[in-house]
Amino acid sequence: MPLYDYYCPANDQTVQVTHKMSQDVNTWGDVCALSGQPLGDTPGDSPVEKVHLAANLIRRKAMGSDSAGGSAYGAMTTTKHYHTTKNFD
Numbered sequence: 245m246p247l248y249d250y251y252c253p254a255n256d257q258t259v260q261v262t263h264k265m266s267q268d269v270n271t272w273g274d275v276c277a278l279s280g281q282p283l284g285d286t287p288g289d290s291p292v293e294k295v296h297l298a299a300n301l302i303r304r305k306a307m308g309s310d311s312a313g314g315s316a317y318g319a320m321t322t323t324k325h326y327h328t329t330k331n332f333d
Contacts, residue, residue: 249295
C-alpha cells in the first residue's frame with residue numbers, strides 16, 4: 245500500500261500513514277486511526293492536508309517510455325520493437 249504524509253495545521257504535526265489509494269483521509273482522527281497514535285489535545289475533526297513530496301512523484305521516464313520510444317522496463321519491449329518487426333505496407 246502507498247505511504248502518505250499528512251499535515252495538521254491545528255497542531256503543526258506531520259504524520260506518515262499507509263492506506264489504500266481509494267481511501268479518503270480528511271481529518272486528524274482519520275490520521276490517528278491509521279497511524280495508531282492518540283488524538284492528544286487536537287480535536288478528531290480537525291482537517292489535515294496531504295503533503296506532496298518530490299520523492300512521492302513518479303517521473304514520466306519511470307512509467308515506461310523515453311524520448312527515443314524505448315522502455316524503462318528493458319530494451320525493445322514497447323511499440324518500438326513492434327513497429328520494427330511488423331510490416332505495415
